[in-house]
Amino acid sequence: MGMYRRAGLKSVKIVENMVLIMIALATIVAIGQEIAHVISVGTVALADLLLLFIYLEVFAMVANYAESGKLPVRMPLYIAIVALARYLILDMKGMEDWRILSIAVSTLVLAATVIIIRWGQLKLPYPKCQDEDL
Numbered sequence: 779m780g781m782y783r784r785a786g787l788k789s790v791k792i793v794e795n796m797v798l799i800m801i802a803l804a805t806i807v808a809i810g811q812e813i814a815h816v817i818s819v820g821t822v823a824l825a826d827l828l829l830l831f832i833y834l835e836v837f838a839m840v841a842n843y844a845e846s847g848k849l850p851v852r853m854p855l856y857i858a859i860v861a862l863a864r865y866l867i868l869d870m871k872g873m874e875d876w877r878i879l880s881i882a883v884s885t886l887v888l889a890a891t892v893i894i895i896r897w898g899q900l901k902l903p904y905p906k907c908q909d910e911d912l
Contacts, residue, residue, distance in 0.1 A: 798844050805837045828864040832857055852892050859888050 809830065816826050839853040862885045870878060 798840055802837065802840045805833055805840065809833045825864055825868050828860055828867065832860050835860065852895055855888050855892050859885055
């Protein structure tokens with residue numbers, strides 16, 4: 779049974795690494811496409827910078843996960859906050875008031891979630907795992 783478990787875990791790790799590489803490559807391509815778009819248009823808009831920041835956060839999240847094997851929950855929350863800000867900036871003129879308010883409230887909820895998670899990590903840390911097989 780131990781041999782099958784090890785083989786299964788190794789297979790999952792291989793697939794995991796392949797997907798991480800694909801995400802990293804796709805992110806690099808997306809960054810290149812956005813830079814090419816900025817160059818072709820000849821101006822840099824705030825929306826372009828926020829999109830590049832989102833790509834940078836995705837790339838940092840992949841690097842962090844590849845390095846530590848763990849994905850901090852806060853990183854996708856940061857990406858979501860920036861994505862909501864970008865959406866608000868791009869489409870605010872055509873939005874109804876209730877939609878603007880709901881996006882602003884959603885952003886505040888995400889920011890509060892980040893604060894609560896960070897507070898929990900500092901004040902209520904997980905105990906160190908003694909069993910390395912877990």
